[in-house]
Amino acid sequence: MNKKELGIYMHIPFCKQKCNYCDFISYTNKCDKIESYMKCLEKEIDCFDFTKYNITTIYIGGGTPSYIDSKYIKQIMNSIYKKLQLEKNELKEVEITIEVNPGTVTKGKLQDYKDVGINRISIGLQCVQDRLLKILGRIHTFEDFINTYNLAKEVGFENINVDLMLGFPDQSIEDIKESLNQIIKLNPNHVSTYSLIVEEGTKIFNQIENNELQLPDEELERNMYWYVKNTLELNGYNHYEISNFSKKGKESKHNMNCWNQEEYIGFGIAAHSYISNIRFSNTNNLEEYIKNITNNELEKNIIIEEEQTLEDKKREFMMLGFRKIEGVNISKFKEKFVDNPIFIYREKLNKLVEEGLIEIDLNNIRLTNKGIDFANLVFEEFI
Numbered sequence: 001m002n003k004k005e006l007g008i009y010m011h012i013p014f015c016k017q018k019c020n021y022c023d024f025i026s027y028t029n030k031c032d033k034i035e036s037y038m039k040c041l042e043k044e045i046d047c048f049d050f051t052k053y054n055i056t057t058i059y060i061g062g063g064t065p066s067y068i069d070s071k072y073i074k075q076i077m078n079s080i081y082k083k084l085q086l087e088k089n090e091l092k093e094v095e096i097t098i099e100v101n102p103g104t105v106t107k108g109k110l111q112d113y114k115d116v117g118i119n120r121i122s123i124g125l126q127c128v129q130d131r132l133l134k135i136l137g138r139i140h141t142f143e144d145f146i147n148t149y150n151l152a153k154e155v156g157f158e159n160i161n162v163d164l165m166l167g168f169p170d171q172s173i174e175d176i177k178e179s180l181n182q183i184i185k186l187n188p189n190h191v192s193t194y195s196l197i198v199e200e201g202t203k204i205f206n207q208i209e210n211n212e213l214q215l216p217d218e219e220l221e222r223n224m225y226w227y228v229k230n231t232l233e234l235n236g237y238n239h240y241e242i243s244n245f246s247k248k249g250k251e252s253k254h255n256m257n258c259w260n261q262e263e264y265i266g267f268g269i270a271a272h273s274y275i276s277n278i279r280f281s282n283t284n285n286l287e288e289y290i291k292n293i294t295n296n297e298l299e300k301n302i303i304i305e306e307e308q309t310l311e312d313k314k315r316e317f318m319m320l321g322f323r324k325i326e327g328v329n330i331s332k333f334k335e336k337f338v339d340n341p342i343f344i345y346r347e348k349l350n351k352l353v354e355e356g357l358i359e360i361d362l363n364n365i366r367l368t369n370k371g372i373d374f375a376n377l378v379f380e381e382f383i
Helices: 031-046 070-084 109-114 130-136 141-154 173-186 201-210 218-235 253-259 286-294 310-321 330-337 346-354 369-373 374-382
Strands: 003-014 055-061 094-100 122-124 161-168 190-195 238-239 244-246 264-267 271-277 278-282 302-307 358-360 364-367
Touching: 003 253, 031 070, 031 244, 031 286, 055 253, 070 109, 070 302, 094 253, 109 141, 122 130, 122 141, 130 201, 141 161, 173 218, 173 244, 190 218, 218 238, 218 244, 238 253, 253 310, 264 278, 278 286, 278 346, 310 330, 330 346, 364 369, 369 374
Parallel strands: 003 055, 003 264, 055 094, 094 122, 122 161, 161 190
Antiparallel strands: 190 244, 238 244, 264 271, 271 278, 278 302, 358 364
16 A cells, blocks of 8 residues: 655744743743643544554744753654654654744754654744844844854755845844845755744734834835845756755655645644645644643544635645645646646636736646735735
8 A cells, every 4th residue: 555645843932031022822921831732742643543654744933942952852752753763863864953043042953853763954044134133033043053054064964044134123134135145155955934923912013003113115015025035046946946945856745745734733832734635724823732631531633724626626626736836737637637727717817817826837837926916916816
């Protein structure tokens, strides 16, 4: 029997300090729960039946996974190896990523991650200007980031992603240029760049509402994006997904699996999963998550988000495909669903072509440059 491919996501919801823009499920005041939470995470993993799957990626996100003691990361990884009945060197082809933030990571922690089989590090930089890092509520300076990056290289990590944020208050195009120049000097093999999304309830939302901070206008934000795109491409990076750039062969497998509508299982509070056409998540209440697992009532943590029909799946395949710069692969759509997307979505596609948002060739349906700027209009056609 052919096994299905599966990605694993694990959520570590603890932070030293909440960033001013963050609305993720994370806590700065519940460190006394770390040990019991990690035990529950292990138990949740142990209860999942992996026998039908080949694991393709493992991603440890947060929160700030590097904030907690690295012994917990070692324990959780070893519990996965034990559950899969594998030695860690048998998963060397699997992309195993951990998110780390400067100010929470040491050489010892990085060495522990390396020793337990983690082979990819994602470092949250956001920008190189210390004055802007303060506006974002980051706990680190640019110097802290450089130290973290150098330590990761020293320990032996070659596969490193750097996060860059744009379009946030007080940031100028000169700031973006300076940040990019510094990143390019370091030559990481992956860069993720995101525009700030202001979420209600965050500190930065309140500061903007009270006119304490002002966002750059839309035209400046798009100029920042295109400057980043053009500069990274000129420096040998492949723009393979709206927000992601990589050196050849270093695309994030974890991200690509999501955009290719592959299956994944999420463990931990608020973690999302997609298995057998069902999207579901865990409770976002920490105490409830721990209590239910302690009482062997794991099913009480699960919230069904969507049970997809075949039509739902087709439309989602289109929407996710448009996040990739190569676009929706027509042959892969036919292979998966038999139907030809050009035919079944001809009215939507014709409209989007006329609006200059997409282009179609023999193999792919992709966003135009204008479509990248107005991608949400394209996505909305397939929601």
